[in-house]
Amino acid sequence: MTRIVLLGGGVGGSMVANQLARQLKAEVLHGDVEITVINQTPDHVYQPYFLYMAFDQAVPADARRDERQVLHSQVRLVVGEADRVDRDASAVIMQDGTKIPYDFLVIATGSRPAPEQIPGLTEGGHIFYTEEGALKLRDALQNFQGGRILVTVSVPHKCPVAPLEFSMMVRDWLNQRGMESAEVLYTYPIGRLHSLEPVAEWAARVFPERNIQSQVFFNVESVDPENHTVTSLEGDTVSYDLLVAIPPHVGQTVIQRSGLGDAGGWIPTDRYSLEMVGADNIYVLGDATNLPISKAGSTAHFEADVVSANLINRIRGGKGSARYDGKVFCFIEAGADEATYIKFDYQHPPKPQPPSSMIHLYKLAFNKMYWLSAAGIL
Amino acid sequence: MTSETKIVDARGSYCPGPLMELIKGIRQEPVGTVFEVWSSDRGSAKDIPEWVKRAGHELLSNVEEDGIYKVQVKKVK
Missing domain, CATH: 3.50.50.60 (FAD/NAD(P)-binding domain)
Structure with a gap:
């Protein structure tokens, strides 16, 4: 046998x-x-x-x-x-x-998120890469009174488009609650807004329209939970009112x-x-x-x-x-009830499509259809 | 290339991409480690040195061999 x-x-x-x-x-x-x-x-x-x-x-x-x-x-x-x-x-x-x-x-x-690898992150930051973390962040957002939401991205991490998706979705979420003056600051480890160049170019166009701030070359070195600041290995220190961190992942x-x-x-x-x-x-x-x-x-x-x-x-x-x-094929939630997608392989770079409400609806439908994938049918 | 050099084979990597693979290696390995990133993307020859300078590590070499861009970097802190 x-x-x-x-x-x-x-x-x-x-x-x-x-x-x-x-x-x-x-x-x-x-x-x-x-x-x-x-x-x-x-x-x-x-x-x-x-x-x-x-x-x-x-x-x-x-x-x-x-x-x-x-x-x-x-x-x-x-x-x-x-x-x-x-x-x-x-x-x-x-x-x-x-x-x-x-x-x-x-x-x-x-893989698993390893926030313990960044001093201060567990105490000072929120993550949405676990169920427990997502629920804590939900509560923190419900109580958010304004100020700066800082999004940080550590390497390596899974679901590489989620930090972008979160930033666009939280901007919408704030605007819908009358917090247009609150700031969303998205940071990224390398010299552009996403590792995929076409996605980075798209984000660079969309962020100013959506009132999302950004800073590149930002690899989180440590978090100071008392003073609400994050310091990068490139030497910059940024303050936050709510820190949403994508922690480094490990096997x-x-x-x-x-x-x-x-x-x-x-x-x-x-x-x-x-x-x-x-x-x-x-x-x-x-x-x-x-x-x-x-x-x-x-x-x-x-x-x-x-x-x-x-x-x-x-x-x-x-x-x-x-x-x-x-x-690889990934949906990208773009906020405003729209989404797009990318697909690529070892030989072919991605060509992002303009976001549409249809792709957003398909993503929501896929969330239900996922169980057919796990079953090995879809 | 010394026997200690860690090859980061990021050929065909669009996401996370060669530079992110290097940062992953730098996070994982001790000070003094030498990395050689292999990339099929011409942009790496510019992106990687740019980040290495910002992050305060050391660029050892940056060459192209048969369409593969090879960038050697030493973790110094």
Whole structure:
């Protein structure tokens, strides 16, 4: 029997498991293949809703489903904390000591925000990259009386368009509440407003029209929660009334405990095959890789197609030579009930489209349709 | 290139892009680390030195080889 273990039941792990279960149905029913997902919690959380939660446009229940309901009935689900991957034993060792052996391992453990890496940030700033943080920010916005909302962006971080989206949405939110005089100051680590040049050019056009201030070359070094200031490694100090920080992200601790990651906990991964470097029976997808591409759900989505195709092919005697082309697709909420999108891959830069209400509506619809993606259908 | 040099292979990276990949490396690795960023984007030959100067690190070299822009940077603080 071939045992396929998926470490992580987010978008990447769930999609691969469900695609395998559907396409290897006969093998699974005959007992030739077993598919196991290991997930920390019984829940599956759709993280893009956190942005909307901050504005009280969604609540936690909107983003949560039972992982068991998301997974195909033929996929085995183990809920618990993995302690480490033991490559010598070809097994995942759970914290309770249980060994889950694998013939193929798919690592889809994602990333986590690490505000503790910036002195003062946990005490002085808000983040919307976790459910808890988004709800705290929601409360802070409800009580906001005016002044400066400072948005900072640290590297690396997931969902690279969310800082822009937040800035445009909070500007609208303030204006609707009669706080036109409040300031929104968006900062960015490099010399333009976004790493994607066309998106940066678009933001540079739109920000002055929307009354959003900006400062580039701003990498947060420390936060002074008492004096409400942020200092950058470039040497600038900026004051704030409400700090909304996108913290640096790191790989999950299970990766570090397993000795599989680099200094940041990112796993060296072949950019085309998605195999872990030096391991032909381990695939890595989503935020967990060290690849220089966006840490975003859509990246995991397109990578899942490749990993599934290769596993199915190899189980049936093939070489597993499907290649990931670097494809990423992201919606960008533009505020004012409009949105746009970008798509790109290793060879083709993005060409942003003008924002429209239609794309905003499609994004809202996708938020509902997401569950079909996790099911491996869409 | 010394044996200590860390290659940042950011070819084909539009987002987060070569400079952001370098900043990620600089955040993660200790002072004294030398990075060599590989980029397929001509803009990197200008963007990276510009940021390195602002951030107070050291630019060691900046060359193009067969359409790949290679920029060496030392983390000094």
